[in-house]
Amino acid sequence: MSDNTVTVRRAVAADEAALLEIELTAWDATSGFPSLTAGDRTTFFAERYGPDAFLVAELAGRLVGYIRLQDKYPFPEGAGVLSINGLAVAPEARGQGIGSVLMDAVTAEAKRRGARKITLHxxxxxxxxxxxxERHGYVVEGTHPREFLIDGQYVDAVDLALFL
Structure with a gap:
């Protein structure tokens, strides 16, 4: 019998290779920016965000997803507003509720930090x-029409938020 329990934990530096593999395979033109996954990337973590910015999902001992949660603003007036800057699930692990588990975990983490709001694009x-x-309570705050030009098509950016 296999263990289908999804667990979430903080990322650690040793997760880099597995997270990079998810990053390079999970995004497409409908969800991400092809220019960011093209080329010969060899690192996942960046100077701006290290392992501490990520929660990762594991299934049967294997990393299958991540979510990045950070302060949205670097100044005191914006304290309490966090931003999800990426949620990805490995293509072969989709349809198993991993995205929902990550969303629940990020909400719990935001509440633990005393946040009043989580935003995302x-x-x-x-x-x-x-x-x-939307199933997790996020509401549309605004739409930026024709924000991006991806594969020759204009794509709107939609801002969503969850008020805690």
Whole structure:
């Protein structure tokens, strides 16, 4: 019998290779920016965000997803507003509730930090992600029409928020 329990924990530096593999395979033109996953990337963590910015999902001892949660603003007046800057699930692990588990974990983490609001951006054409966020209580705050030009098509950016 296999263990289908998804667990969430903080990322550690040793997760880099597995997270990079998810990063390079999980995004497409409807969900991300092809220019950011093209080329010969060899690192996942960046100077701006290290392992402490990520929660990771494990299934059967294997990393299958991540979510990045950071302060949205670097100044005191914006304290309490956090931003999700990426949620990805490995393609072979989709449809198993991993995105929901990560969303629940990030909400718990935000509450633990005393946040009052979580924000995120999503491509308007990414209906799967939008449904996930809306199921978790996120509401549309605004739309930026034709914000991006991806593969020759204009894509709206949609701002969503959860008020805690």
């Amino acid at each position: 999503v491509h308007g054409v990414n209906t799967v992600a939008r449904r996930l966020y």
